[in-house]
């Protein structure tokens with residue numbers, strides 16, 4: 001490698017932004033800088049171990065990895081030194097001068113100026129190395145990559161403002177040494193006990209030994225502060241909730257506590273340990289295509305890779321955690337993982353584990369479950385189409401708005417719905433619409449409301465697709481109330497049926513005239529007794545695509561076959577009675593056209609020809 005001397009370089013603009021944000025947002029939790037730096041040292045040790053699997057010479061005779069922390073009170077500095085993988089000059093420039101992750105970059109670009117929101121959000125991605133500048137007004141990094149010789153080390157230095165310098169140095173040992181020149185107001189971190197307590201608080205669970213310097217009769221000694229045993233290898237009974245939470249923060253870069261977790265060791269045909277967490281908050285980029293997700297993969301306790309997506313189905317992409325397998329080979333690659341039977345089995349087992357964990361949460365801590373649903377419900381809904389084997393377990397986890405709660409909050413489970421079913425009701429009724437309000441006020445609900453029958457109200461975009469995947473739950477069929485269905489007509493028919501027969505007769509002429517008028521535009525015209533306050537509505541046949549499904553198709557740019565509706569008329573409605581009495585055919589037809597447009601409008605939320613509709617209505621208003 002050629003020498004390049006000392007260079008001053010500017011930070012990428014996103015780095016400046018991140019630094020500024022961090023200093024202004026994280027001042028109430030300054031001590032986390034130490035956690036972040038120890039975490040990086042631990043990653044650097046993992047990376048060296050992984051590389052050394054193929055090339056043991058990288059250890060250069062020193063395979064005892066660790067991180068050492070020393071305080072220099074006189075100089076006002078604290079130094080964190082590891083003997084991990086280290087960095088080359090190019091790596092330093094890439095890693096400590098830019099933000100490589102496209103997601104984080106995009107996030108910073110969309111950041112507003114709302115400080116309170118920013119400080120919550122900033123915890124959602126790793127602030128990592130740059131957190132040094134929360135407490136330091138100058139940071140010096142000396143690093144030597146395990147792949148280069150002693151005189152090819154580099155020094156990086158910055159005051160965390162616009163720029164940094166980088167120069168060639170010589171460094172006898174491999175690894176990275178970071179010295180923080182503490183700000184005047186942050187000198188509290190020069191206190192030995194303070195540092196020890198922060199280390200125990202944050203770093204007990206990581207496998208890397210963390211040592212602090214002790215001075216005894218001018219002799220330098222190192223004392224190990226943390227347990228230095230990977231948390232998941234310890235027995236569940238020995239691990240406190242706080243330790244689980246801390247470990248979550250270490251692996252997820254999340255500042256908030258997780259909602260719940262599940263830690264399992266499995267022996268037998270397959271041997272593995274898994275530790276899976278459900279976060280409390282959705283990451284801001286959950287819906288981005290390049291959202292990074294997946295588990296950390298270890299094989300025989302050796303770290304292999306981050307974000308191994310192969311162990312979780314896409315609809316559980318919010319799960320964080322790790323899997324440590326004894327069956328996979330140490331040299332496993334993403335490609336091998338993709339096709340491996342072992343991966344497949346692990347994925348099936350872990351999927352079941354997560355669904356069980358969520359089910360348990362819903363039973364034991366309904367409030368927390370509700371929080372989960374509000375954050376991740378939309379993602380979980382994808383599972384109804386993605387995972388046929390677990391469909392029933394997924395359905396159990398779904399939550400809905402309903403006519404029973406009369407609120408747009410999605411809180412009703414299918415089990416709960418079933419306990420409220422009326423005598424003789426054998427179907428689970430639901431309605432999909434563009435919005436909760438449109439669903440709640442839909443004419444399709446009138447009869448069911450009158451009968452006290454609960455209807456699930458669905459208005460998320462994915463819902464129509466989801467319901468096309470769900471046919472039944474607990475032996476009961478789902479039925480959209482916007483479909484013309486016998487079971488619904490039967491509900492209406494139970495009372496007053498003699499009287500209805502008479503009405504039906506009286507309306508025969510009305511129906512046949514309307515049929516002639518509308519012709520091919522409708523599938524059928526008939527009377528309905530499902531309505532109370534609405535004069536007419538349109539429904540679809542059981543085999544016809546519903547309005548919402550047609551919209552879904554249209555939204556994805558697909559050609560939509562025209563939906564042919566059944567036009568249903570409420571003979572009890574005063575307006576309909578008046579129309580029935582009109583003898584002039586042209587006049588009658590105008591009214592029927594108006595009713596039909598109204599019904600389409602209510603169903604679809606739009607009209608193909610609003611102008612004619614308005615003109616016709618105005619004409620009729622003026623004539624009456």
Ligand code: ADP
Nearest residue numbers: 040041044085086087095126127128129130176
């Ligand atoms: P993150 O750890 O989330 O990637 P950081 O800003 O903390 O982000 O670090 C950026 C990169 O710098 C790391 O991904 C790693 O490649 C490198 N790095 C940081 N600290 C060390 C270290 N102690 N040893 C080797 N590489 C490091």
